[in-house]
Every structure is written in structure tokens, then in C-alpha cells.
Amino acid sequence: MTQVSIIIPTYNEEKDVTFSLRSLSKQSFKDYEIIIVDDGSTDKTIEIVKRFKKVKIIKGIHKGPGFSRNLGAKKARGKILIFIDADMTFQKDYIKNLIKPILINRM
Secondary structure: OOOEEEEEEEOOOOOOHHHHHHHHHOOOOOOEEEEEEEOOOOOOHHHHHOOOOOEEEEEOOOOOHHHHHHHHHHHOOOOEEEEOOOOOOOOOOHHHHHHHHHHHHHO
16 A cells, blocks of 8 residues: 555646656655646646656546545545645655654554
């Protein structure tokens, strides 16, 4: 089972989503899936996201980021859910450092 699911709602994020997905692809922690929940974008967001391997895309209608996050959570396979926005970028140890306290407390 995948350990971490990263859920990203998008709506017309063609200018930012590439930077976010690139930074996630460079993570030191590797046991994760990325779920993009597109909230009915009318720009090239979906076309851009399709260029990235290992990214699951869920297409929705425009209902807002909260609805998209919940939809992504329902489809997630990870034990740990991380919700981020499409305009965020991350240092290479972001996931590892974020989930470290959770993993320590499971033992």
C-alpha cells in the first residue's frame, strides 16, 4: 500500500502547477502518489499535468477546492494524506520531514 497520498486541487493553474509537480518529483521520500483533482479548469492545466508520470488525474466540475480535496481523499490509497495547493513548491525533504512525527508515533 502507498504510504502517502498528496492531493492537489487545481483550477486554472497552468502557470504554477509545473513548478509544484517538479518539486514533488525531487522528493527524497519516494513512497507516495500524487492525485490532481481538477475543478473544471478552462486553461491548459490538465494538458500540463498529463506530462508528469505517476500523477493520477480526477476531472471534476467547478465546485471549489474543498469539494476537490474531499474527492481526492476518497480516491487516495495512502495511509497518510497531505493536502497542498498547486502553487506551492517544496524542498527535497518536505514529505520526509512532514510525516516523520506521524511515523514515530505509530511505533
